[in-house]
Amino acid sequence: MAxxxxxxxxxxxxxxxxxxRMQTALILLGVTGGVAVIVFLSQLISQLQAxxxxxxxxxxxxxxxxxLEEANQxxxxxxxxxxxxxxxxxxxxxxxxxxxxxxxxxxxxxxxxVSPVVSGPAFAVRGRASKSVALVGVDxxxxxxxxxxxxxxxxxxxxxxxTGAIIGIELAKDLGVGVGDKLFLRAAGGRDExxxxxxxxxxxxxxxxxxxxxxxxxxxxxxxxxxxxxSNIDVTVADIFDAKEVAERLQAASGLTVESWMTTxxxxxxxxxxxxxxxNLIRSFVIVIVALGISSVLVVxxxxxxxxxxxxxAMGTSSNRxxxxxxxxxxxxxxxxxxxxxxxxxxxLNFFSTIYRSGxxxxxxxxxxxxxxxxxxxxxxxxVGLVAALIPARRAAKMDPVQAIRA
Amino acid sequence: xxxxxxxxxxxxxxxxxxTPVETEVLHGLDLDLAEGEFCALIGPSGSGKSTLxxxxxxxxxxxxxxxxxAGQSTTGLDEQALxxxxxxxxxxxxxxxxxxxxxxxxxxxxxxxxxxxxVATAEAESVANDLLKRVGLTGHEYKKASQLSGGQQQxxxxxxxxxxxxxxxxxxxxxxxxxxxxADDIFALLREFNRERGSACLIVTHDPRLAARCDRRxxxxxxxxxxxxxxxxxx
Numbered sequence: 292m293a294x295x296x297x298x299x300x301x302x303x304x305x306x307x308x309x310x311x312r313m314q315t316a317l318i319l320l321g322v323t324g325g326v327a328v329i330v331f332l333s334q335l336i337s338q339l340q341a342x343x344x345x346x347x348x349x350x351x352x353x354x355x356x357x358x359l360e361e362a363n364q365x366x367x368x369x370x371x372x373x374x375x376x377x378x379x380x381x382x383x384x385x386x387x388x389x390x391x392x393x394x395x396x397x398x399x400x401x402x403x404x405v406s407p408v409v410s411g412p413a414f415a416v417r418g419r420a421s422k423s424v425a426l427v428g429v430d431x432x433x434x435x436x437x438x439x440x441x442x443x444x445x446x447x448x449x450x451x452x453x454t455g456a457i458i459g460i461e462l463a464k465d466l467g468v469g470v471g472d473k474l475f476l477r478a479a480g481g482r483d484e485x486x487x488x489x490x491x492x493x494x495x496x497x498x499x500x501x502x503x504x505x506x507x508x509x510x511x512x513x514x515x516x517x518x519x520x521x522s523n524i525d526v527t528v529a530d531i532f533d534a535k536e537v538a539e540r541l542q543a544a545s546g547l548t549v550e551s552w553m554t555t556x557x558x559x560x561x562x563x564x565x566x567x568x569x570x571n572l573i574r575s576f577v578i579v580i581v582a583l584g585i586s587s588v589l590v591v592x593x594x595x596x597x598x599x600x601x602x603x604x605a606m607g608t609s610s611n612r613x614x615x616x617x618x619x620x621x622x623x624x625x626x627x628x629x630x631x632x633x634x635x636x637x638x639x640l641n642f643f644s645t646i647y648r649s650g651x652x653x654x655x656x657x658x659x660x661x662x663x664x665x666x667x668x669x670x671x672x673x674x675v676g677l678v679a680a681l682i683p684a685r686r687a688a689k690m691d692p693v694q695a696i697r698a
Numbered sequence: 699x700x701x702x703x704x705x706x707x708x709x710x711x712x713x714x715x716x717t718p719v720e721t722e723v724l725h726g727l728d729l730d731l732a733e734g735e736f737c738a739l740i741g742p743s744g745s746g747k748s749t750l751x752x753x754x755x756x757x758x759x760x761x762x763x764x765x766x767x768a769g770q771s772t773t774g775l776d777e778q779a780l781x782x783x784x785x786x787x788x789x790x791x792x793x794x795x796x797x798x799x800x801x802x803x804x805x806x807x808x809x810x811x812x813x814x815x816x817v818a819t820a821e822a823e824s825v826a827n828d829l830l831k832r833v834g835l836t837g838h839e840y841k842k843a844s845q846l847s848g849g850q851q852q853x854x855x856x857x858x859x860x861x862x863x864x865x866x867x868x869x870x871x872x873x874x875x876x877x878x879x880x881a882d883d884i885f886a887l888l889r890e891f892n893r894e895r896g897s898a899c900l901i902v903t904h905d906p907r908l909a910a911r912c913d914r915r916x917x918x919x920x921x922x923x924x925x926x927x928x929x930x931x932x933x
Contacts, residue, residue, distance in 0.1 A: 296817045310800040602796045605757060606810045606858075607785020609778055693757045696796060 300612060303603070304619040311592055318588040319628050322672060325581035326632020329574050330660070330668045331639045336570050337664070338656040340563050344531060347556055350494045352406075352437045352525030353534040356392060356541065357548040358384050383411050385520020392524055392545050399544075401529045401537055404436030407521040409511035412479040415458075415504060417466045424462065425502045426478065428511020437525040440492060440505075446470045447490025451507050456486035459500030460493045476504065478514040486510075578671065581628075582679040585621055589683035593617065593690075600687055601695025610688040617684035618677055625676020629669035636660070636668075701769060703866050703898045704731035704754055709763035711749055723749045725921045726763065733865065734896040736889065738909040741918035747902045748870060750918065754900065755868050756784045768865055785814055789859030789897070791869035791888075797843035797851055797858070803830060804839040807857045814862065822861070829857035833887055849880035856887055860897070867891075869901040873908065881905065 297305070308315045363379045386392055389407055396405045409428035414421050431449050435441055440449040445460060447470055456474060468474055470488055477483040486506065494500055512518055528537045534551035542549035553560055593600070600613055641658040648654055711724040723746045731737055741747050752758040753765060756772060765772045768787050772780065789810070790796075797806045804826050805812075811822035830839055833853035843851060852872060859867050869888065873881030885908050892899050901912065909915050917924035 296819075299812050299816050302812065302818075306798075306800045598796065599798050599800075602792075602798060603809075603813065604781075605755065605784070605790050605792075605796075606813055607781055608813050609781045611778075612813075693752050696792065 299608075300615045300619050303616045304623060307592065307596060307599075307616070308620055308623065311588075311595070314588050314592065315624070318584055318624055319631070321584040322581055322624055322628025322676070323631040323635055325577045326629050326668050326672050327635035327639060328577050329671075330633055330636035330664055332570055332573060333664045333668070334636065334640060334660060335643075335656060336566060337661065338659070340566065342656070343559070343563070346495070347559060348531060348552060350438055350496060350499055351552055351555075353528045353531055354526035354538045354541065354549060354551045356386060356396065356524040356526065356545065357522070357550070358386050359546070359548055383515060383517065383522060385517050385522065386524060386547065389521045389524060392547065395545055396524060396526050396541060399537060399541060401533050402526055403529050404433065404527040406430065406433035406437045406525045407508070408434070408523050408525055409508050409515060409517060409520070410522045411511070411515040411517075413504070413514065414477045414479075415462065415466060416475040416477060417468060420466055422462060422465055422501070424458075424476075424504045426476065426511050426514060427503055427505050428508040428515075429505060430508055431505075434525070437527050438494075443492045443494050445491045445493050449490065449492070449505075451489065451505055453507070454484060454486050454510065455489040455506070457490040457492060457505040458488060459503055460491050461497050461500035462502070462504070463488070463491055465501065474504075476514065478516075480514075480516050482514050482516065484510065484514055578675055581672070582675045585624055585676055585679035586682060589617060589621060589680050590686065592620070593683045593687045596687075597690055597695040600690050601692045604690075604692035605696065613690075614684040614688035617687045618680045621676040621678075621680025621684070622673055623676070625672040625674070625679075626669070628676075629672035632672065633660070633665045633668060636665075701733050702730040702766070703733045703735070703768055704729065704900070705764070705766040705769075706730070706754075707764035709753065709765055710761045711746075711753060711758070712761045715761060722761075723921050724753070724760075727923055729916065729923065731866075731898055731900060733898055734892070735898045735914060736892045736912050737898070737900050737914040737916060738912035739900055739902045739916050739918065740904070740906075740909050741924075745918040746921040747918050751868050751870050751900070751902055754866075755788055755790060756780045785810065786862070787865055789862065789864035789867045791852070791855050791859045791867065791872045793871040793874045797854055799842065799844040802840050802842055803835060803846065803850075803854045806843055806854055807861050810858065810862045826857070826861060829860055830854070833857045849876055849884070852876060852880075852884050853887065856884065856891075860891055860895070863895060864897055867897050867899045869899065871902050871904065873903065873905065881908070885911065 360381055361379050363376050365374050365376065393405050393407055396402055406429065411426055413424050413426040415424045431451060435449055447457065449457065451457060458474065463469060466474070468488055470491060472488050474486045474488055475483065476486050508521070512520060526537070528534050531552070535553040538549045538551035538554070603613065604610070637660050640660065644654040644656055644658045706727050706729040709724060709727040710722060712720055712722040714720045727750070739747050739750065749758070753760050754767070756767065767783060770783060772783070775783070798809065801809070804823070807826035807829055808818055808822045812818050815822070827839065830836065833856055835850060835853055838846060838850060843854060846854065867888070872888065873884050876884060888899055888901065891897060903909050
């Protein structure tokens with residue numbers, strides 16, 4: 292007969308599980324639900340967090356190097372004289388020796404890209420309309436590695452030269468201009484220039500679409516009266532969560548003001564962290580409940596099966612192997628439950644991604660399943676099954692065969 | 699002289715040791731059962747028959763005294779060693795057959811071999827099939843134990859007890875809840891296997907008719923061997 296020959300423990304464990312159909316079905320349902328909740332929740336939260344971070348960092352450098360703030364100092368250090376120190380207004384200044392700072396930043400480990408930026412306030416004027424904008428002078432080849440401008444371009448390419456300029460779609464609408472039109476720009480200091488619009492971008496943020504005007508570094512330098520200087524240096528790091536560390540190291544090395552996105556967005560970071568903590572809390576509760584469920588079903592099963600346990604013992608089964616049979620039941624329930632739980636989570640992700648959509652109709656999250664999350668959930672379920680089966684299994688192993696047979 | 703399959707010396711068994719209700723059930727038994735002997739264990743209820751069978755079956759440990767199975771002293775053996783000795787040497791036939799209800803007749807008969815080898819072997823399956831044929835259950839191999847009649851279940855239990863060709867078969871009232879005709883058949887089967895394979899049998903029974911058909915009768919009264927049941931004197 293061509294029947295697979297199962298090892299003793301598997302044979303008995305599977306038959307016991309099959310025999311207690313209702314119990315097995317219920318506990319499988321429990322494990323499935325638990326695993327599905329954990330996988331679904333983890334996937335959802337990690338995706339939402341990734342989306343939020345992506346949006347925040349979509350238009351922002353990971354690390355920004357700025358000149359030190361100018362501060363007034365006491366002229367006399369004699370403490371007998373009371374002094375009021377007025378905070379000083381911060382003027383637009385260049386980063387000292389910025390070429391050296393760029394090289395320093397590039398030499399830091401985990402730094403992926405460095406881009407000097409010349410940025411300052413200006414007015415965009417057309418006819419009688421005048422809009423306050425931020426003039427951003429960049430080297431496009433460097434800057435596109437800080438902010439993925441290429442993906443945001445709606446008209447033209449992210450490339451500037453001469454008096455060419457790239458503006459956001461909102462500014463273009465407000466001023467009634469398009470690609471090929473001219474735009475008069477006056478810097479806050481009074482210098483002005485007639486720019487040619489060569490491209491339009493849409494970053495997905497109306498404020499930035501209204502404010503940013505990209506030109507060459509040279510043009511921005513002359514408009515903002517920063518000859519040969521840059522106002523800040525933007526840095527991209529390999530892992531966004533290394534930003535703080537990289538910023539601190541860069542600050543120590545350069546002596547300049549260096550801020551990471553994590554400092555600038557500390558509230559967002561705290562919110563994300565709280566979300567992760569509550570996610571972990573929910574996961575832990577679910578794991579405990581699932582473990583208790585498996586445990587209680589197996590305890591009942593041990594009592595129900597005591598006669599069988601006694602017979603097996605009388606026929607020469609050691610107590611260790613009886614223990615193995617019940618541990619295996621826990622592991623099997625955990626494993627099968629994990630498989631169906633991951634499948635259920637996949638179904639839920641697909642279902643909810645079609646239901647919940649953001650304002651523009653795009654799904655808030657993608658029905659994707661991170662194999663790492665699925666695998667770890669399956670591993671945890673297996674482990675929980677084993678641990679949960681420990682008490683019932685020991686109880687079964689300790690059972691006195693004579694008592695068990697008589698019962 | 700035939701080697702003894704069971705050898706008891708001063709065997710005592712007490713329950714509730716160390717508690718106020720400590721009771722001694724067996725009061726120092728000396729007994730030898732020869733290899734291949736077909737022996738009835740009789741006595742009134744409460745005389746300690748089942749206790750003696752459990753001790754000999756290594757399911758319980760004696761309080762004091764010597765117990766040797768197949769020439770091996772069991773004193774000081776740990777649970778693992780006892781389990782191995784039990785699996786190799788002894789086959790059980792219980793009063794209420796005690797089959798595994800979720801398994802088929804064939805699987806029940808194969809179970810001792812599966813336990814010993816870890817997996818079901820083709821050899822075990824052919825042995826089990828032969829045994830089921832011998833006990834007249836051809837055609838019932840793939841029925842669940844719970845779907846068989848009482849007599850059929852007891853036949854399966856006997857086939858199971860024999861599946862590893864044990865040197866000793868312990869039967870606790872194997873015909874206890876069967877009608878006379880079926881009981882006779884079951885008893886005849888035990889006798890047949892005893893003759894054919896030389897397995898020694900120790901059969902607890904209340905049925906004097908069946909006891910009379912055994913080679914030897916051991917009578918327990920209040921935890922002591924009755925006079926007639928002294929061990930056979932070596933020549």
